[in-house]
Amino acid sequence: MGNKSKTRPSDLRFGTAGVPPSSKKADSASGVEAVAALGLSAMEVEFVYGVRIKDEIAAKVRSKAEELDIALTCHGPYYINLNSKEPKIRTASIKRILDTARAADKLGAHSITFHAAFYLKDNPAKVHRVVHDSLVRIMETLDKEDISVQVRPELTGKPSQYGDLEELLALASEIEGVWPCIDFSHYHARYAGENNSLEDFERALSRYxxxxxxxxxxxxxxxxxxxxxxxxxxxxxxxxxxxxxNYRDLLRALKKASAGGVLICESPDTERDALLMQRFFLRIRKYVH
Ligand SMILES: [Zn+2]
Known part of the structure; x- marks a missing residue:
């Protein structure tokens, strides 16, 4: 009661995956300006086809984001499989996650996400160990480099991919600095249509x-x-x-849980749905039934 309503209308920031369509130019600094002009407050910088950003560009994006109060996150390359049978691909996957974190650090982004691994034919418990051990190495390297961005394997959308909610919660409780990135659409699609009711969303948040x-x-x-x-x-x-x-009940569950942080929209028209969700979220009263 009381004091919480004096803070910002929402501690949950809504934003786009990548530069929003209304941006005049395709670069990230212009994207940050477009996000701010739309009235959104977050943007995920997409490194899905590789981590490439020059220092001076990263500095420019960072200062724009600070000036306009836009929170930044980063998405690592799709081509990551910490459980590959090829040692070269495992090493390259670790490097891609490290490079995403290094780029995030330069951008002033506070969190990175990526799809960690495929099970292939392996036992999920074994894959968990493999992902765990790789992430321990990654966190040790980032510590040495004095980089403190949150490292967040994503809840993935296919049952062939490592990363269900319980696996990610286990990882996060095992390794400092590691947290889940919850993709609620993946959570729904991974189980072919499950996890789409208010109770389901509340259960996931309460497990978290x-x-x-x-x-x-x-x-x-x-x-x-x-x-x-x-x-x-x-x-x-x-x-x-x-x-x-069922995004409406998801947003109701988030409001009820007083959730904060960043919600990134990955719909084809990112800004339209980010705005739709933000508008709906701001209208929900705290205690819904
Ligand atoms: Zn993703």
Whole structure:
């Protein structure tokens, strides 16, 4: 009661995956300006096809984001598999995650996310060990380099990919500086349409806070978009209006849990759905039934 309502209308920031479509130019600094002009407050810098950013460009994006109060996060390359059978690919995957964190550090981004691994034919418990050991190495390297960005393996959209909610919660409780990035659309698609009710979302958030502490809900990194799926999980991203993603109840659950942090929209028209969700979120009263 009381004092919480005096803070900002929402501690949850809404933003776009990459430069929003209304941006005049395709570079990240212009993207940050466009995000601010839309009234959003976060942007994920996409390194999905490789981590390439010059120092002076990163500095420019960083100062724009600070000036306009836009929170930045980063998405690592798709081509990562910490459980590859090829030692070369495992080493390259670790390097891609490190490079994403290094770029995030230069950008002033506070969190990075990536898809950690595929199970291939392996036992999930074994894959967990492999991902765990790689992340321990990654965190040791980042510590040495004095880089403190949050490292967040993503909840993935296919049952063939490592990264369900429980696996990520276990990783986060085992390794300091590691947290889950919860992609609620993946959470829905991974199980071919499950996890789409108010109760489901509340259960996920309460597991999160039970394992990682209630304060962890103040600083989430989330992905939400419309999504198409098959029995094999995620097929592609859609606009929310064209999908069955129950974003309204998800936002109700987040509001009820007083969630904070960053919610990134990955729908094809990122800004339209980010604004749709932000508008809906700001209208929800705290105690909904
Ligand atoms: Zn992702």
């Amino acid at each position: 806070s039970k394992v990682l502490g209630k304060k962890a809900l103040d600083d989430l990194h989330l992905h939400v978009s419309g999504i198409a799926y098959t029995p094999k999980g995620e097929r592609k991203h859609l606009q929310l209006k064209d999908s069955d993603m």
